[in-house]
Amino acid sequence: MTSLKKLLLGEQGLVVLFAVAFFIVSLTVPNFLTERNMLGLLQSVVTIGIVACTMMFCLASRDFDLSVGSTVAFSGMVAVMASNATGSIPLGILAALACGSAVGLVNGLVIARFRINALITTLATMQIVRGLALISSDGRAVGINDPGFYQLALSRFLGVPTPIWVMLVAFIIFGFLLNRTVFGKNTLAIGGNPEASRLAGVNVVNMRVWIFMLQGLVCAVAGILLASRITSGQPNAATGLELSVISACVLGGVSLAGGRAAMSGVIVGVLIMGIAENVMNLLNIQAFYQYVVRGLILLLAVLLDNLRSSAAGRR
Amino acid sequence: MQDFLEFKTISKGYPGVQALADISFGVRKGAVHGLMGENGAGKSTLIRLLSGDQSADTGEIVIGGTVQHYRSVRDAFDAGVIVIHQELQLVPELSVAENLWLGRFPGKAGVIDRRKLLDVVRQKLVEIGIDVDPAAKVATLSLGARQMVEIAKAIMADARVIALDEPTSSLSSRESEILFALIDRLRAQGVVILYVSHRLDEIFRLCDSMTVLRDGKLAAHHPQMTDITRDQIISEMVGREISNIWGWRGREFGPERLKVERISGAKLGHPASFSVRQGQILGFFGLVGAGRSELMRLVYGADNRAQGSVLVDGTAVRADSPSHSIRSGIVLCPEDRKFDGIVQGRSIEENMTLSSRRHFSPFGITQPKKEAELAETFIAKLRVRTPSRKQDIINLSGGNQQKVILGRWLSEQGVKVLIIDEPTRGIDVGAKSEIYEILYDLAAQGMAIVVLSSELPEVMGITDHIMVMCQGRIVADFERDEFDERRILAAALPDITSVSELPSEQVQQQ
Numbered sequence: 001m002t003s004l005k006k007l008l009l010g011e012q013g014l015v016v017l018f019a020v021a022f023f024i025v026s027l028t029v030p031n032f033l034t035e036r037n038m039l040g041l042l043q044s045v046v047t048i049g050i051v052a053c054t055m056m057f058c059l060a061s062r063d064f065d066l067s068v069g070s071t072v073a074f075s076g077m078v079a080v081m082a083s084n085a086t087g088s089i090p091l092g093i094l095a096a097l098a099c100g101s102a103v104g105l106v107n108g109l110v111i112a113r114f115r116i117n118a119l120i121t122t123l124a125t126m127q128i129v130r131g132l133a134l135i136s137s138d139g140r141a142v143g144i145n146d147p148g149f150y151q152l153a154l155s156r157f158l159g160v161p162t163p164i165w166v167m168l169v170a171f172i173i174f175g176f177l178l179n180r181t182v183f184g185k186n187t188l189a190i191g192g193n194p195e196a197s198r199l200a201g202v203n204v205v206n207m208r209v210w211i212f213m214l215q216g217l218v219c220a221v222a223g224i225l226l227a228s229r230i231t232s233g234q235p236n237a238a239t240g241l242e243l244s245v246i247s248a249c250v251l252g253g254v255s256l257a258g259g260r261a262a263m264s265g266v267i268v269g270v271l272i273m274g275i276a277e278n279v280m281n282l283l284n285i286q287a288f289y290q291y292v293v294r295g296l297i298l299l300l301a302v303l304l305d306n307l308r309s310s311a312a313g314r315r
Numbered sequence: 316m317q318d319f320l321e322f323k324t325i326s327k328g329y330p331g332v333q334a335l336a337d338i339s340f341g342v343r344k345g346a347v348h349g350l351m352g353e354n355g356a357g358k359s360t361l362i363r364l365l366s367g368d369q370s371a372d373t374g375e376i377v378i379g380g381t382v383q384h385y386r387s388v389r390d391a392f393d394a395g396v397i398v399i400h401q402e403l404q405l406v407p408e409l410s411v412a413e414n415l416w417l418g419r420f421p422g423k424a425g426v427i428d429r430r431k432l433l434d435v436v437r438q439k440l441v442e443i444g445i446d447v448d449p450a451a452k453v454a455t456l457s458l459g460a461r462q463m464v465e466i467a468k469a470i471m472a473d474a475r476v477i478a479l480d481e482p483t484s485s486l487s488s489r490e491s492e493i494l495f496a497l498i499d500r501l502r503a504q505g506v507v508i509l510y511v512s513h514r515l516d517e518i519f520r521l522c523d524s525m526t527v528l529r530d531g532k533l534a535a536h537h538p539q540m541t542d543i544t545r546d547q548i549i550s551e552m553v554g555r556e557i558s559n560i561w562g563w564r565g566r567e568f569g570p571e572r573l574k575v576e577r578i579s580g581a582k583l584g585h586p587a588s589f590s591v592r593q594g595q596i597l598g599f600f601g602l603v604g605a606g607r608s609e610l611m612r613l614v615y616g617a618d619n620r621a622q623g624s625v626l627v628d629g630t631a632v633r634a635d636s637p638s639h640s641i642r643s644g645i646v647l648c649p650e651d652r653k654f655d656g657i658v659q660g661r662s663i664e665e666n667m668t669l670s671s672r673r674h675f676s677p678f679g680i681t682q683p684k685k686e687a688e689l690a691e692t693f694i695a696k697l698r699v700r701t702p703s704r705k706q707d708i709i710n711l712s713g714g715n716q717q718k719v720i721l722g723r724w725l726s727e728q729g730v731k732v733l734i735i736d737e738p739t740r741g742i743d744v745g746a747k748s749e750i751y752e753i754l755y756d757l758a759a760q761g762m763a764i765v766v767l768s769s770e771l772p773e774v775m776g777i778t779d780h781i782m783v784m785c786q787g788r789i790v791a792d793f794e795r796d797e798f799d800e801r802r803i804l805a806a807a808l809p810d811i812t813s814v815s816e817l818p819s820e821q822v823q824q825q
Contacts, residue, residue, distance in 0.1 A: 182672055182679045189669055192658035199617055199655050200723060201641040201670045259660040 013308060014253060014301070018268045022275065029279050037278065039160065043229075045274035046163040047072065048244050049267075050222040052252075053174035054215040055245045056266045060178075061211055062191040062258030066122040067107060068219050069241035070129035073234065075100040075223035077133050077142065080233030084145045092149075097220045103129055104216020108209035126242070133235040142233040152228035163225045170218070175263030187211065191258025247294070248273050251301040272297065317380070319344040320476050320507050325374035327360055333531050334360040338374070340526050340536045345505040347498060349518040349525030353552055353743030356528040358511050362478050365509070366398035367391030378476060395475035399465050401484060407454035411447055411464050412436040415471050436471075443470055444500055459490025466497060470506075477501070478509040483517060484741065487603045495521055513743065515545050527551040553745045560748045561776030564755065568779075569593025571629070572763035573645070573732045575614055578623030582609040585788045586623060591732065591763040596754060598778030599767045601807050606787040607767045608650050611734050615647040616640045627731055641670060644731035646724040648717070648738070650767070656720050657708045664690035664704040666719050671726040693722035698749060714739075714746030721753060733757060736767040751777050771800060783807050 026033040051068050058065045075096040083092030107125055111118045144150070155162045178184035189197040190204055198204045227233050252269030254261040276297055280290050318341025327335040335357045342348040352358050363369050365376060367388045376383045378394055385391045391398075405414050412433050413420075421435070422428040436449040445463045453461060462482055469477050479498075483491040498508060498521055512518060518525060519540065527535040527548060535551040537543055549560075572593045577586035587610050591597045599607045612618045614625055616634040625634040625645070632643035640646070649655035658666055668686045675685045690704040697718040701711060708719055717738065724730055738754070739747045754777065758764050768774045774781055775798050783791040783806040791806035793799070 180681050180683075182676045182681060185665060185669075185672065185681060188661060189658045189665065192660045193654070195655050196649075196658050197669065199615075199637050199647060199649055200658075201638040203636070203638050255660075259658070 013304065014251070014265060014268055017304075018272060021272075025275065025279055029282055031282055032279065037282070039164070041274050041278045042164045042167070043161060044277065045270050046167050047222045047226050047238060047241065048248055048273060049167040049270045050170050050225075051215075051219055051241065051245045052248045052266050052270050053170045053263075054211070054218040055249050056174065056252075056254055056261050056263070057178070057184075057187050057211045058215055059246070059249055059254045059256060060191045060258060060261035061187045061208060062194065063111065063208060063211065064118040064122060064246075064256075065107065065212065065215055066119065066242045067103065067126040067129055068215065068245055069238040070126045070133065071100055071103045071216055071219035072223040072226060072238040072241060073236065074103070074129045074133040074136075075220035076227035076237055077137055077223075077233035077235060079220075079224045080142050080144055080149070080227050081136065083149055084142070087146070089146060089149055089152075093224055096224050097217060100216040100218075100220025100223065101213050102216065104213040104219070105209065107216070108212030111212065112205045112208035130235075137233065137235050139235060141235070144227075144231060144233075149228055150231060153225055154228075163229065166221065166225060170221075171263060171267055178261065178263055183207075183210075188259055188261065191255075191260070193259075244273060244294075247298045250305075251298060253305060269301075272301075318342055319379055320348075320509070321377040322361070323375050323377060325361070325364065325371045325376070327364060327369070327371050335364075335371075335531045338528070338531075338533050340533065342507050342509065342524065344507060345502055346523040347502050347508045347510055347521050349522035350509055350511045350528070351513070351515075351518060351525065351548065351552060352528035352534070353745055356534075356552070356743075357531040358528055359480075360531075361528070362398055362480055362509070362511065365391070365396055365476070365478055367396070392472065395473060396478070397469040397472060397474040397476070398478040399462075399469065399480065399482065401481050403461050403465050405453045405461055405464060405468075408452065410450050410452055411456070411467075412449040414453055414464060415439075415449075415468050436467075439471055440467060443467060444497065457490065459486045459493060462486065462490075462494060463497065466501075470501070474506065476507045476509065478511070480511045481513065481741070482510075483512070483514065485603070491517075513741070515548060518548075519545075529554055549744055552743070560744060560751075561773075562748060562751055562755070563777055566594045566755075566759055566779070568595045569761060572627065572761075573614075573765075574626040574629075576624045576626070578610070578613050578625070579621050580609070580613045580618050581621070582606070582618065583613060583787055587789050588623075589782055589789065591765060593761045593763055594758050595780065596758050596764045596766060596778045598774040598781040599765065599784060600771060600774045600781055600803060601769070601784035602809075603769060604786075605784040605807065607784050608736055609787070610784070611647060611736060611765065611767060614640075615645060615734060617647070641727065644729050646727060646730050646733055648720050648724070648733070648735040650736035650740070652713065652716050652720065657716050659709045660707060662705045663694065663699065663701060663708050663711070663719055666708045667693055667722045667726060670723055671728070674728055689726050690722075693726055697722055697725075697753060712743075712746075714742040714750070717742060717746075717750060718753075721750070725757075730762065732763045732765070734765040734767070738766060738768065739770075739773065771804060775800065775803070785809055 031037055051072065055065060055068065078099045079092045079096035082095035083089050086092065103125060107122055110116050110121045153161065153163055157165055178187070186197065186202045186207055189202060190207055194204055226237055230237065248269040249266055250256065251272055252262070252265030252267070254266060273294065276293055277290060280293060321341040323339050325335055325338040338361065350358055350361070364371050367385045367390050370386060378396065383394055385394060406417065415436050416432055420427045421431045433449050440447060440449060445467050447456065447460050447463060453464065456464065466477065482494060486494065501508060510521060522540055524538050524540065526533065529552060569592060571590050574590040576588050579586040583606050601607050613620050614634065616636045616639060620635065624631050626632065627643050627645065634640040634643060634645060658669065664686055667690050671689070672681055672686060675682055687704065694701065694704055699715050699718045701715065708716060711719065724733060738750055742750065754764055766774065766778055779795050781793045781798065781803060782789050783803055785807050786809050793803060
């Protein structure tokens with residue numbers, strides 16, 4: 001009994017729970033453990049998975065970003081419209097990456113330089129950027145002229161679609177960045193105690209600006225892939241993405257109070273969100289119920305986390 | 316005479332540590348009882364058991380002849396036990412009176428009877444002799460006044476046992492005196508007071524009896540304070556004789572290392588200048604609010620400078636942010652370790668290599684092996700007591716946290732000037748002399764060291780030269796051979812007319 005408790009409340013508790021859930025679902029839900037379904041599942045979490053990488057840095061440094069959904073939609077629009085206008089897909093992609101980074105840069109400067117609360121700032125930019133996406137297309141979806149753009153999402157490497165590879169590469173890069181670089185360590189230090197980090201020589205303002213800029217850049221990557229997959233620039237794409245992404249991070253044990261994060265946890269968080277949806281789809285559960293289930297999973301994860309930290313605190 | 320508060324064979328263990336083992340002692344009614352011991356000796360655990368926050372593994376607490384079985388802070392409160400922690404539990408945006416009534420406001424149907432609210436409190440405050448306006452917002456009060464309000468709150472709740480945990484750690488000496496007068500009155504009313512402090516003077520000034528804990532065991536119990544000497548208590552606390560805890564020894568000084576010229580900023584209006592030589596330990600003494608920390612934060616670039624320059628080895632440096640200062644060889648160990656020093660939630664290793672890791676991380680990629688080596692080296696060198704370098708720094712005692720922060724700077728390269736603010740605040744006697752030894756070693760290697768302290772014996776004990784600050788100005792300086800307690804203290808005290816203004820000034824600054 002106590003060893004079970006130790007396992008569940010330990011560092012890897014969520015991973016263990018995930019493995020158990022995965023095993024049970026594989027046995028009980030028909031068509032779950034098939035190559036086709038697995039790839040579909042991974043495809044469905046690409047946007048959340050990619051954006052969660054940098055959201056993890058944002059939360060770990062005690063910040064917050066609500067503008068990710070809008071940025072994904074906006075940069076998708078920019079990619080499509082710039083490609084159409086210039087006739088060059090690389091130029092379109094470059095423009096989207098630049099726009100995404102610009103949104104992040106603005107967020108970062110306002111929050112870190114002018115010390116405006118991150119929640120309020122990104123709440124504002126979330127609406128501004130969504131507005132920009134709607135204005136630029138007059139509220140309509142924009143079709144893609146060059147069919148080569150579809151290939152971004154449709155192409156495969158070793159039988160696995162490109163977006164999934166992009167997500168995997170993002171996991172590896174940001175996992176490395178968090179654990180093995182000065183940037184990652186300083187991010188965690190800032191989240192743990194910003195003032196102490198500043199006095200210890202960490203340039204906190206620059207770090208925060210960089211984190212937001214990275215977040216914008218990564219949103220643009222996700223936006224380009226999403227536009228390619230839905231074969232158009234949709235100004236209303238990725239609404240509510242910010243909440244799914246933050247949920248996935250929190251599920252993965254990232255502390256909203258900052259200073260605690262792990263890439264493995266975030267990956268598991270993303271997968272749990274994906275599997276829950278996938279299984280409910282396979283079992284033909286109405287979409288309306290899925291919101292309730294997603295909310296319940298998040299609550300349970302936070303409760304587990306609370307139990308874990310109080311168990312650790314009592315030690 | 317029967318003891319009013321009794322601890323009987325109390326033991327309490329946490330995984331890996333026996334925090335308290337077989338503690339038994341009693342306190343008479345109307346006595347102020349001192350509780351002393353090094354950090355980690357078990358004082359906090361004992362207080363925690365008394366407050367009902369945790370329960371003992373074995374043994375019992377007896378109050379007024381009744382064995383207590385309380386299982387929560389609420390139960391302890393009902394039994395008349397109130398613990399006043401260092402972090403005060405007042406709501407800053409409410410008035411004094413509202414704070415005292417919190418949880419049981421007088422009135423009908425949820426509408427508060429404002430007159431009763433104020434009148435009862437006003438009467439109570441007069442009764443116990445606390446001079447605070449019941450209608451004042453707590454946020455506008457000085458720290459000392461807040462402490463009084465906290466005690467008044469305990470009295471309002473009919474507390475029979477009040478435990479005070481390091482109550483004077485953030486009070487000025489004048490505020491402390493007011494607190495002591497209040498404690499004297501409570502004693503006369505028969506309240507039992509358990510007084511936890513590191514300061515021997517206070518224990519001798521206030522206590523009728525005292526207990527010394529060491530490593531979770533009862534090291535000594537003195538039912539009377541007569542015939543006890545300071546040295547005796549210190550040796551009971553550390554378990555060995557400490558002949559001279561300062562251990563100062565003379566050193567050769569080199570050329571001028573740090574020179575600060577006419578520096579000023581928002582929190583330090585009057586420009587200040589000073590210099591330190593290689594191998595010299597310069598002390599800054601002053602009362603709380605004298606501007607010592609503010610001056611050093613300007614030197615270090617932690618706050619913005621209005622004017623002035625900083626020179627290291629004769630060259631002006633761009634000390635406009637901590638990261639630039641560190642690159643120029645100036646480092647600072649801050650006064651408030653918890654808020655400005657340690658990164659909670661991260662390991663000892665990460666806290667130590669926070670600044671220095673950039674030197675051995677090619678292209679920003681960290682070298683875990685190097686970091687581990689460095690951490691192990693300084694854990695051994697500074698004798699940090701911890702089971703592992705992976706331990707969360709929050710689990711260390713104050714002295715060990717201070718050593719980790721020292722380790723952070725010792726692992727840096729090219730440190731020329733070490734500024735250390737309140738090097739031993741909240742640190743026990745044994746660890747104190749270890750930290751002093753480290754400072755002497757660094758000075759002997761040619762570092763210039765600036766020590767800021769509000770404890771005069773410490774400044775006089777360990778420094779080569781003392782600068783005295785008062786109300787934001789450097790007002791005097793003394794060579795070691797002219798150190799004189801009275802003269803230094805006299806210089807630090809503002810003139811009489813402004814003493815009475817001091818607390819209100821401090822409030823406005825906050």
